[in-house]
Amino acid sequence: MVTPLLPLKMENVSVRRGGKTILGPITLQLADEGISILLGPNGSGKTTLLKTMHGVERPNTGTLQWNVGAEDARLRQAFVFQSPTILRRSVLDNIAYPLTLRGVKRAEARDRAEAFAARVGLTRVLDQHGMVLSGGEKQKLALARALILEPDLLFLDEPCANLDGRATRDIEEILLAVRAEGTRIVMSTHDLGQARRLGDEIWFLHAGQLRETTPKGQFFSEPQSDTARSYLRGDLLP
Amino acid sequence: MEKIWEGLTQAAMLIVGFDPDLMEITLLSLRVTITATLIASAIGLPLGAWLVVNRFRFRRVVIAIINALMGLPPVVVGLFVYVLLSRSGPFGVLGLLFTPTAMIIAQVIIITPIIVSISHQAIRELWADYHDLLISLNATRRQRIATLIMDGRRALLTASLAGFGRAIGEVGAIMIVGGNIDHATRVLTTAIALETGKGEFGMALALGFILIGLAIIVNLGVHMLSRTERGSRW
Ligand SMILES: Nc1ncnc2c1ncn2[C@@H]1O[C@H](COP(=O)(O)OP(=O)(O)OP(=O)(O)O)[C@@H](O)[C@H]1O
Ligand SMILES: [Mg+2]
Numbered sequence: 001m002v003t004p005l006l007p008l009k010m011e012n013v014s015v016r017r018g019g020k021t022i023l024g025p026i027t028l029q030l031a032d033e034g035i036s037i038l039l040g041p042n043g044s045g046k047t048t049l050l051k052t053m054h055g056v057e058r059p060n061t062g063t064l065q066w067n068v069g070a071e072d073a074r075l076r077q078a079f080v081f082q083s084p085t086i087l088r089r090s091v092l093d094n095i096a097y098p099l100t101l102r103g104v105k106r107a108e109a110r111d112r113a114e115a116f117a118a119r120v121g122l123t124r125v126l127d128q129h130g131m132v133l134s135g136g137e138k139q140k141l142a143l144a145r146a147l148i149l150e151p152d153l154l155f156l157d158e159p160c161a162n163l164d165g166r167a168t169r170d171i172e173e174i175l176l177a178v179r180a181e182g183t184r185i186v187m188s189t190h191d192l193g194q195a196r197r198l199g200d201e202i203w204f205l206h207a208g209q210l211r212e213t214t215p216k217g218q219f220f221s222e223p224q225s226d227t228a229r230s231y232l233r234g235d236l237l238p
Numbered sequence: 239m240e241k242i243w244e245g246l247t248q249a250a251m252l253i254v255g256f257d258p259d260l261m262e263i264t265l266l267s268l269r270v271t272i273t274a275t276l277i278a279s280a281i282g283l284p285l286g287a288w289l290v291v292n293r294f295r296f297r298r299v300v301i302a303i304i305n306a307l308m309g310l311p312p313v314v315v316g317l318f319v320y321v322l323l324s325r326s327g328p329f330g331v332l333g334l335l336f337t338p339t340a341m342i343i344a345q346v347i348i349i350t351p352i353i354v355s356i357s358h359q360a361i362r363e364l365w366a367d368y369h370d371l372l373i374s375l376n377a378t379r380r381q382r383i384a385t386l387i388m389d390g391r392r393a394l395l396t397a398s399l400a401g402f403g404r405a406i407g408e409v410g411a412i413m414i415v416g417g418n419i420d421h422a423t424r425v426l427t428t429a430i431a432l433e434t435g436k437g438e439f440g441m442a443l444a445l446g447f448i449l450i451g452l453a454i455i456v457n458l459g460v461h462m463l464s465r466t467e468r469g470s471r472w
Contacts (some may be wrong), residue, residue: 081370081371
């Protein structure tokens with residue numbers, strides 16, 4: 001039995017950039033199963049929070065404590081960035097890249113990459129150069145490249161921002177399947193419909209403060225905070 | 239103008255006639271400079287990438303020093319290598335002074351800073367783009383450098399070619415450490431200096447044209463080779 005990755009305990013984590021606090025202090029425990037949806041207006045700190053949890057952004061105060069060692073924790077999570085980074089390589093090599101980093105043989109890595117490309121619907125462009133893909137295809141590539149690691153925890157930062165309706169539904173289906181396989185998911189979105197469809201719980205972030213972490217049903221029917229209420233009404237937030 | 243025509247025709251005649259002396263010094267020019275470029279690239283490209291990936295305290299200072307070294311007069315480098323290799327110098331026992339090896343050493347010292355500096359610039363942009371992904375995927379320092387070199391290889395080729403260009407036309411340093419000895423260390427540039435000194439401007443110009451042609455051919459050849467590669471737009 002492998003030691004579970006979660007819970008993650010975040011205590012008083014805050015991030016300062018350019019002389020001001022852009023996130024926190026946040027105290028939070030990430031546990032259980034399911035999908036947490038991170039909502040909040042532009043600039044509220046969603047990307048910063050996700051990156052800090054993942055560890056690519058260093059907090060200025062506070063601590064993050066995984067249930068396993070920090071090194072091990074990093075290897076068991078994956079991140080899909082808001083603007084996907086595309087390596088200057090073919091689509092296939094892009095998706096295979098994380099495996100080659102972990103010492104998987106090139107032929108095997110490519111085989112598995114092909115399977116994951118098929119899963120996100122990129123089979124047709126497998127041999128193209130990654131940089132010539134459309135915006136939506138780039139996001140799918142980034143998703144496949146994250147999934148190929150079969151992570152225990154998956155962060156996604158607005159993964160459907162450039163996708164059409166059909167592709168969005170495909171991705172949502174994949175995410176639900178991944179969740180059913182036991183992967184914990186934390187993702188941000190501006191799409192309230194998506195939040196309803198996918199979320200088990202909603203985190204609401206405003207001005208760097210986590211205003212609520214509420215089960216989905218409750219969030220949409222009776223949000224705990226005034227800011228979340230105005231956000232749901234579509235009001236401009238202070 | 240007349241002199242230039244004279245030089246051009248003389249160059250054409252030398253080439254067409256496969257002049258053996260010309261062949262010898264051209265080949266030596268190529269051998270010395272290509273070897274120096276390969277060695278300098280093997281040092282300079284990883285070093286350029288390493289400087290991007292590592293944030294240490296004196297990084298800025300090191301980069302400033304390398305940029306300053308780019309402007310070092312070759313004659314000074316030549317003098318320095320001469321002193322090191324001369325019979326009474328620390329490496330005198332190796333007997334390398336006035337050999338092609340000495341010329342290669344001097345050229346490596348001259349062009350490594352250029353290759354480091356240009357590759358550092360190119361890799362820095364790529365790193366800004368790749369940073370979060372490579373950190374997220376837990377790539378080791380070695381893997382980061384390897385990925386940046388692999389994916390930035392076209393820009394890095396430009397860095398190596400800039401080094402080649404500087405080395406093939408260099409005369410001051412290799413004159414000092416090579417000595418321009420006929421059939422031993424004479425290369426195109428030192429031969430040009432010699433012919434000019436003798437007042438043989440036609441011959442000097444002819445060699446000059448061959449030197450220019452050689453540089454162009456090498457650049458075109460390398461670019462053509464790299465263009466046949468798939469996905470070369472990036
Ligand atoms: N390096 C930095 N220096 C200064 N300010 C920063 C820096 N990085 C982020 N910020 C600021 O922090 C705030 C939060 O940024 P973040 O990217 O986390 O927002 P977000 O919720 O993801 O927004 P969006 O919905 O637009 O993606 C923004 O106001 C941003 O300008
Ligand atoms: Mg964001």
